[in-house]
Amino acid sequence: MKHATSTDTPPRRLRADAARNQQRIVAAARELFADHGLEITLDDVAERAGVGVGTVYRRFANKKELIAEVFDQHMVDFADAADQAMREPDPWLGLVEFFEHACRHLATNRGFGEVMFELEEDPVRFAELRDRIRPAVGAIVDRARAAGVVHSDITTTDFFALIHMVNAFAEFAGPVNSAVWQRYMAITLNGVRTDAVPRQPLLVDPLTDTEVEQAKAAGCLGRRR
Secondary structure (H helix, E strand, O other): OOOOOOOOOOHHHHHHHHHHHHHHHHHHHHHHHHHHOOOOOHHHHHHHHOOOHHHHHHHOOOHHHHHHHHHHHHHHHHHHHHHHHHHOOOHHHHHHHHHHHHHHHHHOOHHHHHHHHHHOOOHHHHHHHHHHHHHHHHHHHHHHHHOOOEOOOOOHHHHHHHHHHHHHHHHHHOOOOOOOHHHHHHHHHHHHEOOOOOOOOOOOOOOOHHHHHHHHHHHHHHHHO
16 A cells, blocks of 8 residues: 655645635736736736746746736626625615726726736637626616616716726826826716716815826826836
């Protein structure tokens, strides 16, 4: 009979280790993409994750594969947020909750928009991931519309477009004011609501003239780079 030696490692333990390493790698990549955008390397990811570079390359052959995995995780987060919004008994509050989650996620995550742009080069995968969340968002909008708390002609496509409009302003203003996007999120919600619900308060001041000029200058500098 063959006895197990100290060098024997059960396959199950290997799979568990690999799964933990992948979780650490993806979590590290999400943090780095959020802070620095896509201008990072797999070496950077390995260092942040606390694993060897070879471990990263065993899980992901290149950065594009890692980008796709990170985007997939973001879609899971959005789907969870949509489910949570549907559990809110008040259709308007559920819509506001999801809209704020989406706007905050985009506004505070520098790399997410870049990840989306990168994945658009793979239209099949991009469509698969997008379509995972679209029905849930549609249900949020449909429920709010049926309850008479948003205008009857507001569609799911409008809702996605409005999120990206807020994100566009967040990108513009981010270098000088990282919170002002919340003002324009409230203005946007006020534009789609009916008189059945109260207006969103504008709790954040607008950009000053000086901040607008600074944001323009920062944008020009970023494009030159």
